[in-house]
Amino acid sequence: MQAIALYITQTIALIRKEMLALLKDPSSRALLLAPALMQTLLFGYGATYDLTYAPFSVLDQSRGATSTELLARIEATGIFARVATLDNASQIAGQIDSGDSLLVVVFPPDFESRLAAQTEAPMQVILDGRNSATSSAAASQIAAIVGAYNQSLGATSPISILRRAWFNPNYESRWNLMPAMIASLSMLQTLMLAALSVAREREQGTFDQLLVTPLTPSQILIGKALPSIIIGLVQSTIIFLVILFWFQIPMAGSVWLLYFGLVTFTIAAVGIGLSISAVSLTMQQAMLYTFMLIMPLMLLSGLLTPVRNMPAILQIATYVNPLRFGIDTVRRVYLEGATFADVATNFIPLLAVAAVTLPLSAWLFRNRLS
Amino acid sequence: MTAPTVEAREVRKSFDDADTGTVAAVDGLSLSVRKGQLTALVGPDGAGKTTLMRMFAGLMTPDGGALSVLGIDVARDPQQVQDRISYMPQRFGLYEDLSVQENLDLYADLHGVPMDARRDRFARMLEMTDMARFTDRPAGKLSGGMKQKLGLACTLVRSPDLLLLDEPSVGVDPLSRRDLWRIVQQLVDDEGLSVIVSTSYMDEAERCAQVFVMHRGKVLAEGTPDALRERAHGLTYTALTPPGVAARDLQARLIDAPHLVIDAVPQGGNVRYILQPDEKAEEVAALTGEITTEPRPEELEDAFMMLLRQQEDEAPASAAATRPAAVVEGTADGKPVIVVRDLVRKFGDFTAVASTSFEVRRGEIFGLLGPNGAGKTTTFRMLCGLLPATSGQLDVAGRDLRTARAQARARIGYVAQKFALYGTLNVRENLQFYGRAYGLGRRALRDRIDEMTEQFSLDPEAQSGLLPGGFKQRLSMAAGLIHQPEILFLDEPTSGIDPLARRAFWRTITALAQGGVTIIITTHFMEEAEYCDRIAIQDAGEMLALGTPREVRELAGTDGARDMNSAFIAVVEDARARRSRAEAA
Numbered sequence: 001m002q003a004i005a006l007y008i009t010q011t012i013a014l015i016r017k018e019m020l021a022l023l024k025d026p027s028s029r030a031l032l033l034a035p036a037l038m039q040t041l042l043f044g045y046g047a048t049y050d051l052t053y054a055p056f057s058v059l060d061q062s063r064g065a066t067s068t069e070l071l072a073r074i075e076a077t078g079i080f081a082r083v084a085t086l087d088n089a090s091q092i093a094g095q096i097d098s099g100d101s102l103l104v105v106v107f108p109p110d111f112e113s114r115l116a117a118q119t120e121a122p123m124q125v126i127l128d129g130r131n132s133a134t135s136s137a138a139a140s141q142i143a144a145i146v147g148a149y150n151q152s153l154g155a156t157s158p159i160s161i162l163r164r165a166w167f168n169p170n171y172e173s174r175w176n177l178m179p180a181m182i183a184s185l186s187m188l189q190t191l192m193l194a195a196l197s198v199a200r201e202r203e204q205g206t207f208d209q210l211l212v213t214p215l216t217p218s219q220i221l222i223g224k225a226l227p228s229i230i231i232g233l234v235q236s237t238i239i240f241l242v243i244l245f246w247f248q249i250p251m252a253g254s255v256w257l258l259y260f261g262l263v264t265f266t267i268a269a270v271g272i273g274l275s276i277s278a279v280s281l282t283m284q285q286a287m288l289y290t291f292m293l294i295m296p297l298m299l300l301s302g303l304l305t306p307v308r309n310m311p312a313i314l315q316i317a318t319y320v321n322p323l324r325f326g327i328d329t330v331r332r333v334y335l336e337g338a339t340f341a342d343v344a345t346n347f348i349p350l351l352a353v354a355a356v357t358l359p360l361s362a363w364l365f366r367n368r369l370s
Numbered sequence: 371m372t373a374p375t376v377e378a379r380e381v382r383k384s385f386d387d388a389d390t391g392t393v394a395a396v397d398g399l400s401l402s403v404r405k406g407q408l409t410a411l412v413g414p415d416g417a418g419k420t421t422l423m424r425m426f427a428g429l430m431t432p433d434g435g436a437l438s439v440l441g442i443d444v445a446r447d448p449q450q451v452q453d454r455i456s457y458m459p460q461r462f463g464l465y466e467d468l469s470v471q472e473n474l475d476l477y478a479d480l481h482g483v484p485m486d487a488r489r490d491r492f493a494r495m496l497e498m499t500d501m502a503r504f505t506d507r508p509a510g511k512l513s514g515g516m517k518q519k520l521g522l523a524c525t526l527v528r529s530p531d532l533l534l535l536d537e538p539s540v541g542v543d544p545l546s547r548r549d550l551w552r553i554v555q556q557l558v559d560d561e562g563l564s565v566i567v568s569t570s571y572m573d574e575a576e577r578c579a580q581v582f583v584m585h586r587g588k589v590l591a592e593g594t595p596d597a598l599r600e601r602a603h604g605l606t607y608t609a610l611t612p613p614g615v616a617a618r619d620l621q622a623r624l625i626d627a628p629h630l631v632i633d634a635v636p637q638g639g640n641v642r643y644i645l646q647p648d649e650k651a652e653e654v655a656a657l658t659g660e661i662t663t664e665p666r667p668e669e670l671e672d673a674f675m676m677l678l679r680q681q682e683d684e685a686p687a688s689a690a691a692t693r694p695a696a697v698v699e700g701t702a703d704g705k706p707v708i709v710v711r712d713l714v715r716k717f718g719d720f721t722a723v724a725s726t727s728f729e730v731r732r733g734e735i736f737g738l739l740g741p742n743g744a745g746k747t748t749t750f751r752m753l754c755g756l757l758p759a760t761s762g763q764l765d766v767a768g769r770d771l772r773t774a775r776a777q778a779r780a781r782i783g784y785v786a787q788k789f790a791l792y793g794t795l796n797v798r799e800n801l802q803f804y805g806r807a808y809g810l811g812r813r814a815l816r817d818r819i820d821e822m823t824e825q826f827s828l829d830p831e832a833q834s835g836l837l838p839g840g841f842k843q844r845l846s847m848a849a850g851l852i853h854q855p856e857i858l859f860l861d862e863p864t865s866g867i868d869p870l871a872r873r874a875f876w877r878t879i880t881a882l883a884q885g886g887v888t889i890i891i892t893t894h895f896m897e898e899a900e901y902c903d904r905i906a907i908q909d910a911g912e913m914l915a916l917g918t919p920r921e922v923r924e925l926a927g928t929d930g931a932r933d934m935n936s937a938f939i940a941v942v943e944d945a946r947a948r949r950s951r952a953e954a955a
Contacts, residue, residue, distance in 0.1 A: 211756055
């Protein structure tokens with residue numbers, strides 16, 4: 001009993017020391033809050049796929065009442081701004097290549113006559129696939145306008161749209177970036193924090209001083225991991241609050257479940273960070289390893305590109321990526337209102353990563369050959 | 371008479387310090403260095419030696435005064451000076467991944483040494499440094515002493531008109547130190563090179579033609595070693611240690627009377643000391659009492675200590691830290707607290723420590739000595755549980771270090787070579803952390819922190835990272851002693867600190883030993899071995915000598931018996947010669 005009490009007080013001493021060292025240093029103190037807040041705002045405003053301004057040009061070879069009416073409706077949205085009226089098809093490429101137009105609307109010469117003949121009358125929308133997300137949003141908007149027009153005609157003469165996105169034929173629209181930030185942005189910081197924690201002490205020589213105390217590897221592990229976990233969760237909370245109240249993205253699921261997922265995810269991330277830290281002899285080394293790791297973690301997470309689109313072998317690789325399951329859990333709980341049963345399988349890989357990396361780093365603290 | 375190599379008139383240089391405002395590192399200093407000879411700058415830490423060196427080298431411009439080097443105004447034309455001098459800073463920038471030869475080539479390229487001149491110069495440098503065998507070895511794999519020699523060789527790839535060496539022998543073992551000086555001496559004799567060297571070793575200053583004693587940015591005294599030595603004439607004595615008394619206890623008695631004794635150090639089993647000039651015969655007689663004393667010839671170190679003590683307004687710093695520290699239960703009872711049997715440590719194929727056995731008794735001061743890369747650091751790290759042993763038995767404080775590491779660690783204290791506490795925390799927070807890590811209760815912790823801050827005169831609220839060097843070391847000591855350990859491990863605690871601070875430090879150590887704490891210490895200063903009860907000399911992983919300082923001196927034979935430095939060199943060279951004979955046979 002006394003031994004347990006001693007174990008706990010010693011561990012708390014280490015946690016206090018870690019927190020104190022972090023909070024007392026003005027530069028690291030600023031790093032705890034400012035980047036999370038700034039990055040959330042940047043992502044919220046900067047990294048948007050929402051369509052607010054779409055320059056387009058027109059090649060109207062039919063010059064009929066219907067094409068004029070459709071163009072008027074498109075321009076009336078206030079989003080589409082006609083930047084050029086083209087005379088022939090050879091000018092299309094120039095418009096898209098230069099980026100002057102996001103899309104080109106083409107009405108073929110027989111557009112009006114086909115409509116009159118009650119047959120299918122295709123109009124063409126040529127999109128800049130380099131800017132796939134925005135193009136696809138623009139295309140859907142035009143489809144909606146055309147659909148509405150079709151309805152106003154009565155279903156008698158449906159106009160079909162033939163979409164063709166240049167450079168990127170399989171574009172996909174994504175809009176759920178923000179909730180994923182709760183997991184990914186805080187991971188950036190926790191990973192770095194954990195990776196530097198032991199490496200800093202090794203570099204400054206304080207780790208030897210720590211290793212000669214009676215603290216056991218498990219105590220050092222807890223003492224090093226908990227502060228990083230706490231700071232990771234504080235950052236997640238900041239991002240969460242900004243998204244919920246500033247950007248007003250409605251939260252569908254349970255806050256408890258969201259945090260349960262975040263805690264598990266952060267523990268796995270800290271485990272990876274501490275493993276990096278335990279093998280590094282200097283802060284520079286730890287920083288390099290972290291940067292090397294962050295890119296694949298982000299790319300293989302489903303943050304920007306869906307995991308199911310990846311080649312099979314990469315899909316398998318994503319199973320050791322806690323960020324994949326962190327983001328999935330947060331997204332589904334936040335947006336879909338998923339229950340624990342829905343996301344339970346996400347916890348298995350997260351716990352597995354933690355179960356490997358945490359004991360590994362504890363072992364490495366003492367057995368890293370210098 | 372030829373023009374002086376360096377001529378300084380009222381040179382000043384200040385630095386801005388966030389805490390204390392402007393600090394004058396060099397404060398209206400004037401000196402004149404003669405050509406073609408060895409000149410030494412000596413002085414305590416913070417005397418301004420390095421700043422002065424950097425100004426000579428044109429790396430810093432003086433704030434005021436006139437400074438000419440080789441007849442050139444350095445402030446006006448630093449490049450012209452730099453083209454003609456060579457400067458070796460305290461940490462020379464060797465490229466660790468490049469081989470010895472590649473480092474030489476690189477520095478020759480950087481200095482634009484013509485190809486035809488290189489061959490002879492390289493051959494001479496490699497011969498002088500005795501490194502011709504290692505030209506292919508990466509610089510990072512060399513021992514500390516060899517790195518320093520390579521640094522010197524790289525500095526000397528061209529023939530300079532003036533060589534500046536800034537504390538070249540800090541952290542270098544006696545053998546490499548001797549080699550280094552042999553090289554410098556040879557250059558002065560053969561080429562008439564002018565050399566300015568800063569050092570805190572008085573035996574090195576003694577080799578120079580001219581010595582400047584610096585203190586707080588000024589020249590305190592200058593002259594030939596003989597002239598300087600003269601200042602201590604008639605004040606230097608040796609106290610013969612009576613049987614059954616440790617030399618360091620006698621030393622403690624003498625140094626604790628600063629109004630009568632300027633300085634006292636153990637040497638050769640006895641204690642050499644300096645009396646205050648205004649002799650008070652009866653008082654001195656009362657202090658020495660029954661002890662036999664005899665006059666001895668004065669040395670440069672005596673004069674240096676006299677000069678410095680006269681400058682210190684306050685009582686010697688040692689007085690602040692002399693209160694006998696926590697007496698551990700069961701004091702010096704002669705029982706072994708460390709038992710090492712057949713200890714082996716291998717790194718791959720390389721055997722760093724080969725089958726070593728020894729015991730350390732409670733209350734002993736045990737010194738681990740050895741050249742750089744001899745295995746003493748490895749042994750030391752194994753003893754305090756930082757490095758697992760490959761094989762062998764290792765009991766520390768009655769616990770087997772291989773099975774009960776945490777329990778064994780609870781009973782030891784450790785002071786690292788460089789400051790290894792948390793710089794952003796203040797003194798109290800650091801002590802609190804270590805106290806709690808050792809499981810001290812709330813009350814006990816508060817009492818211990820009060821005791822420690824008082825004993826080491828530390829301000830509990832001061833930020834640790836901003837403490838001056840000497841106070842950082844006191845804090846490290848306080849942290850290492852917070853849990854009243856049975857054994858205290860000290861890793862080169864006196865490396866790079868001046869004689870004054872070293873005296874104070876050793877006074878603390880001897881007080882601890884009197885209180886029953888066992889001390890394990892590594893050091894490069896051989897005279898410090900005289901404070902130890904027993905010492906062990908290691909080289910190439912093997913134990914070469916083990917015993918009291920007297921025994922080790924006797925082992926070294928007649929020529930080595932005089933002082934510890936020559937004894938050490940004799941023991942190591944003897945063993946190396948034996949080994950190479952055995953290899954040849």
